[in-house]
Amino acid sequence: MTAYLLRRLLYSAPILLGVNLITFSLFFIVNSPDDMAHKHLGDKRVTTEMVEKWKQDHGYDRPLIYADDRRGIARFSDTLFARHSLRLFLLDFGRADDGRDIGADIRQRMGPSLAIAIPHLLIGLLIYITVSLILTFFRATYIDFIGVFTAVALMSISAMFYIIAGQFLLGKLLHLTPISGYLGGLDGFRFLVTPVLVGLIAGLGSSVRWYRTLFLEEIEKDYIRSARARGLGESGVLFRHLLRNALIPILTGVVVIIPTLFMGSLITESFFSIPGLGSYTIDAIQAQDFAIVRAMVFLGALLYIGGLILTDLSYVLVDPRVRLE
Amino acid sequence: MISGQLALLISDYLIWSLTLIGGATLILGLRNRLQRERWRMILSRPPAMTAFILLLVYLLIALLDSTHFRPLEITQTADPATSPKQFGTTEISLLDLLLNRIRLTDERSYSAPLALHGYSKEQLVTATGNRRDYPRLKYGGAHITDPANRNRDLLTRGSRGFGIALLILLPVFLLYRLIVRASRLSENNPRIAWTAAFATLAGLVIIGAVGDQLAGPYHLLGTDKVGQDVLYLGLKSIRTGMLIGVLTLLVMLPFALILGTAAGYFGGRIDDAVQYLYTTLSSIPGVLLIAAAVLSVNLYLDQNLTEVASLQQRADLRLLLLTAILGLTGWIGLCRLLRAESLKLRELDYVTAARAFGVADVRILIRHLLPNLGHLVLITVVIDFSGLVLAEAVLSYVGVGVDPSMISWGNMINSARLELAREPLVWWSLATAFALMFTLVLCANLFADAVRDALDPRLRGRQ
Numbered sequence: 001m002t003a004y005l006l007r008r009l010l011y012s013a014p015i016l017l018g019v020n021l022i023t024f025s026l027f028f029i030v031n032s033p034d035d036m037a038h039k040h041l042g043d044k045r046v047t048t049e050m051v052e053k054w055k056q057d058h059g060y061d062r063p064l065i066y067a068d069d070r071r072g073i074a075r076f077s078d079t080l081f082a083r084h085s086l087r088l089f090l091l092d093f094g095r096a097d098d099g100r101d102i103g104a105d106i107r108q109r110m111g112p113s114l115a116i117a118i119p120h121l122l123i124g125l126l127i128y129i130t131v132s133l134i135l136t137f138f139r140a141t142y143i144d145f146i147g148v149f150t151a152v153a154l155m156s157i158s159a160m161f162y163i164i165a166g167q168f169l170l171g172k173l174l175h176l177t178p179i180s181g182y183l184g185g186l187d188g189f190r191f192l193v194t195p196v197l198v199g200l201i202a203g204l205g206s207s208v209r210w211y212r213t214l215f216l217e218e219i220e221k222d223y224i225r226s227a228r229a230r231g232l233g234e235s236g237v238l239f240r241h242l243l244r245n246a247l248i249p250i251l252t253g254v255v256v257i258i259p260t261l262f263m264g265s266l267i268t269e270s271f272f273s274i275p276g277l278g279s280y281t282i283d284a285i286q287a288q289d290f291a292i293v294r295a296m297v298f299l300g301a302l303l304y305i306g307g308l309i310l311t312d313l314s315y316v317l318v319d320p321r322v323r324l325e
Numbered sequence: 326m327i328s329g330q331l332a333l334l335i336s337d338y339l340i341w342s343l344t345l346i347g348g349a350t351l352i353l354g355l356r357n358r359l360q361r362e363r364w365r366m367i368l369s370r371p372p373a374m375t376a377f378i379l380l381l382v383y384l385l386i387a388l389l390d391s392t393h394f395r396p397l398e399i400t401q402t403a404d405p406a407t408s409p410k411q412f413g414t415t416e417i418s419l420l421d422l423l424l425n426r427i428r429l430t431d432e433r434s435y436s437a438p439l440a441l442h443g444y445s446k447e448q449l450v451t452a453t454g455n456r457r458d459y460p461r462l463k464y465g466g467a468h469i470t471d472p473a474n475r476n477r478d479l480l481t482r483g484s485r486g487f488g489i490a491l492l493i494l495l496p497v498f499l500l501y502r503l504i505v506r507a508s509r510l511s512e513n514n515p516r517i518a519w520t521a522a523f524a525t526l527a528g529l530v531i532i533g534a535v536g537d538q539l540a541g542p543y544h545l546l547g548t549d550k551v552g553q554d555v556l557y558l559g560l561k562s563i564r565t566g567m568l569i570g571v572l573t574l575l576v577m578l579p580f581a582l583i584l585g586t587a588a589g590y591f592g593g594r595i596d597d598a599v600q601y602l603y604t605t606l607s608s609i610p611g612v613l614l615i616a617a618a619v620l621s622v623n624l625y626l627d628q629n630l631t632e633v634a635s636l637q638q639r640a641d642l643r644l645l646l647l648t649a650i651l652g653l654t655g656w657i658g659l660c661r662l663l664r665a666e667s668l669k670l671r672e673l674d675y676v677t678a679a680r681a682f683g684v685a686d687v688r689i690l691i692r693h694l695l696p697n698l699g700h701l702v703l704i705t706v707v708i709d710f711s712g713l714v715l716a717e718a719v720l721s722y723v724g725v726g727v728d729p730s731m732i733s734w735g736n737m738i739n740s741a742r743l744e745l746a747r748e749p750l751v752w753w754s755l756a757t758a759f760a761l762m763f764t765l766v767l768c769a770n771l772f773a774d775a776v777r778d779a780l781d782p783r784l785r786g787r788q
Contacts (some may be wrong), residue, residue: 018605022614026621037623156711156767158718160738161759168745194617210557266612266718286617286724288624293617302608 001316008312013303019301020085024152027290029185033060084294093295099288102295106277112182113264113276115192120199121261124207127200129243132211137238139216148212154205166198176213180272195272199265211250218246248319255314259303263296329394332416332444334641335569337391343387343571365513371521376768378525383765386568390420393637403468416637420564424557426541430464433718435744438753439543440464441475465544479539488539490531497526536739546752550740558732559757565733566765569648570710575654577709578702581659586690586698589667590662599664600768603657609652612723618650619725642729647720647727651713659705662697670694700780704773712763712768734758 037054053061060080081160084094092100135147152158170193171179177194219242227241264278271278284292315322333341333419354360368374393416421428435444442459450457469475499563501523508516537586539545543602546555606614626643670676672693679689720726721735729736737758 014601015605015608018601019609022605022609023464023617026617073562153767157763158715158738158759158766160718160722160742161763164738164745164755165743172745247590260610263610269723270722281613282723285620288620290620293613293620297613297617298612301608304608304610 002221004312005309007124008309012309015305016089016298016301019298020088023297024081024085024295027294028084030062033080042053083292088295088298094291096284096292102292104293105280106299108294109186109275109277109280110262110265111276112274113262113269115188116199116268116274116276117264119192119196119263120252121257122197124200124203125250126311127210128204128207129250131204132208132215133243135208135212135239136215136219136242137234151205151209151212154201155209157202159202159267160271162171162198162202163268166194166201167267167271169205170194170197172259173196178229180274182272182274191272191274195274199268209248214246214249215242218242221245248315250315252311256307256311258310259307260300263300264316327359329396331392331394334416335392336394336572336641336645337393338644339572339575340387340391340568341764343575344384346449363779364513365517367772367775368517368767369515370778371518372777374518374521375525376771376775378522378529379764379768380772382529382731383567383768386420388562389423390418390561392416392419392562394419396422397635414545415635418509420560424560426601427544427554427557428512430544430554432462432544432548434463434464434548434550434552435550436462436544436548437750438545438547438555439475439479439539440547441469444751462544465548466542468542475648479543482538482542483535486535486644489538490527490565493530493534494527496522497530509723530641546757547742549754550744554662554755555754558737559734559761560734562734562737562758562761563765565644565727565731566714566717566762568644569651569727570713572645572648572653573713574706574710576649577656577659578706580653580656580696582702585655585660585663585669586694589664589693590671590686590690594666596664600658603660606654607657612719614654615650616723616725618654619647619720622646622650623725626731636730640731643728644731651716655709655713659702662701662705666698666701667694670697693715700776703780704777707773707776711766711773714766718758718762734762 001088002236033055034051037051037060041050041054044297059065087094091103093106096102131147135144138144138147167179170176177190179194182191222239223245224237227237232241262277263281264274264276266278266282268274269276269278280292281296283289284296355364368377433443436442437444440462442461445459447456447460449456449460466475466478469478501519507521508519529727536545540556543554544554546559549555549558584599585603588596591721623643626646676693678690679693684692717726718735718738719735721733722739727733737754741751741754741758742752
């Protein structure tokens with residue numbers, strides 16, 4: 001088990017390096033630091049000295065990958081790649097264009113993202129599983145047919161529609177909740193209601209359809225038939241046998257996204273002006289602050305790989321048949 | 326007769342050739358009995374039939390809008406015989422030409438659907454002096470002298486449209502009865518859902534005819550902030566949405582097919598390399614990767630590409646790059662599926678037999694593996710298509726979508742989403758964009774469901 005974990009961790013190193021190479025080539029080779037300098041300084045009346053000065057101030061005045069004029073290890077360490085991409089491995093995110101510390105920003109903005117994402121995940125699991133179990137109970141009837149059709153229709157609606165409609169209905173028409181905003185602590189509860197509710201409804205269609213497929217795949221298996229043969233009622237079959245076994249794929253599907261919950265949701269946070277990591281990213285994209293985008297890409301990849309490893313571990317926990325060698 | 330000079334954009338060529346190739350493959354495929362049976366199974370479900378027809382209509386509109394030309398502009402000189410034939414500098418499409426009645430009727434600003442007056446009060450100069458009131462629209466309902474007559478006019482025009490629709494539908498209905506009777510006689514099973522087809526067609530014709538009567542003299546769906554007709558914007562957006570869906574698939578298919586089957590069939594080093602590639606790519610959050618790529622490409626374009634001819638060509642180039650990026654980041658899901666399926670297929674007896682006979686690997690891949698992967702590809706492609714149409718709106722909101730000058734649902738939503746805060750409510754642009762997008766995505770999803778049920782052998786006989 002430990003050996004397996006170690007191997008997985010080692011295997012993730014080349015993947016993270018690959019991620020870094022991709023972002024590096026996107027941000028430094030497609031756009032040379034000169035292009036960046038021009039963009040920030042504006043197009044008119046920019047002298048070469050100004051560009052050089054900007055590059056020096058922001059630490060971009062170095063060769064890309066290989067420094068010819070340095071000696072020894074500095075040939076590789078005193079380059080843009082080492083200074084801007086590799087140090088992400090040490091979770092040193094550097095500074096944004098406006099000089100703020102990205103690492104501190106990320107730590108501070110994680111909370112609001114989680115305040116939306118965790119209730120969404122937990123309540124969502126409960127609702128989605130219940131609804132899809134009900135549909136499974138009524139399988140091959142009109143209730144199931146209508147349910148599946150509704151699910152397909154719900155998942156065909158743009159996520160932005162749910163957000164706009166939710167804000168309008170709850171916030172403007174019924175005056176139940178604030179339209180947008182965020183407040184820490186218990187007082188902030190009312191700010192979370194609409195985003196979480198909207199997220200739940202937006203995810204309903206695809207999740208219910210997915211869970212229903214899982215349940216239907218499980219219901220064809222032999223142990224279900226033998227449970228019925230022993231005279232077990234339909235609800236007993238569904239809850240005691242089907243649900244428990246279907247929880248294995250459901251749980252592992254959930255575990256993989258748990259780490260990425262930190263990243264928040266881009267459009268939800270932006271529409272509801274929640275100061276989380278999602279809106280942080282979107283602001284950075286719109287302001288073309290590449291340092292932040294680079295940091296968020298790396299963080300996202302790191303969390304995703306963490307999620308994959310957690311998934312493997314959770315298999316061992318919930319399914320006694322699986323052993324990690 | 327309006328003449329002009331054909332001026333196709335790059336994306337026009339791509340979507341036309343794709344449609345022609347796709348259509349030809351489909352028709353040639355129908356000569357195969359098995360293929361015919363499969364299509365019959367798909368089209369025997371009423372929802373799938375309706376979805377199929379609506380998808381065809383969307384495709385038709387997109388194709389009409391993808392036939393750009395420069396209209397002939399006659400410059401008046403003293404002698405008509407020597408007046409030079411001049412082609413306009415901006416390209417318009419066949420759809421633009423058809424929609425001239427609502428394309429060239431810009432108002433000053435917002436107006437509600439079917440309204441006679443503008444949305445906000447203005448200072449009006451009249452014979453009796455200045456007053457603040459809602460101004461009459463320049464085009465919307467301009468033929469009506471007394472505003473009180475509007476509803477009666479709407480009713481007359483509406484019922485005239487309905488009557489025209491009925492006239493069109495009468496022969497269609499007779500044809501439908503004939504087809505149904507013929508299909509009862511034949512032994513083909515299951516029967517194609519002709520009733521659903523006729524109902525969909527009838528609905529489309531009625532909406533089309535009534536809309537045609539009302540859309541010219543009025544702004545059927547209102548106007549937006551700068552006074553453009555919302556119906557026109559919504560219809561123009563169809564091309565953008567379809568292009569993003571279709572062209573992205575064109576980019577991602579070769580990657581997914583080649584890498585997926587090679588990884589599954591050959592295994593070993595190739596498999597390791599492909600797996601490394603897609604794990605790396607998929608570990609980057611999707612929107613972020615797209616955003617990063619689009620930002621870089623746009624910055625590059627801004628710095629290095631200043632001499633591109635027209636605004637439209639520039640927007641077209643950005644659209645193509647966007648689809649390339651979406652395709653390069655979107656092939657992973659299908660690739661995984663194809664790899665897993667090829668792993669299974671290569672162990673099967675007929676593949677082993679082919680190998681024992683000394684058939685070359687490439688030939689085995691093409692002749693024995695690919696035909697058995699067709700259903701996976703088709704199902705994934707239709708599902709991905711609907712995801713891409715939805716993604717366009719989100720990407721445009723984030724600021725990394727299509728060119729802001731391009732008409733798209735994403736840009737419509739983006740510019741209209743703050744209008745809900747106005748009093749009275751401006752809902753029509755949002756509603757139009759969402760409704761058209763919803764219809765397209767729902768149709769794709771329903772069609773994908775039917776394709777899956779008909780083609781996935783594992784699901785046979787389950788329902």
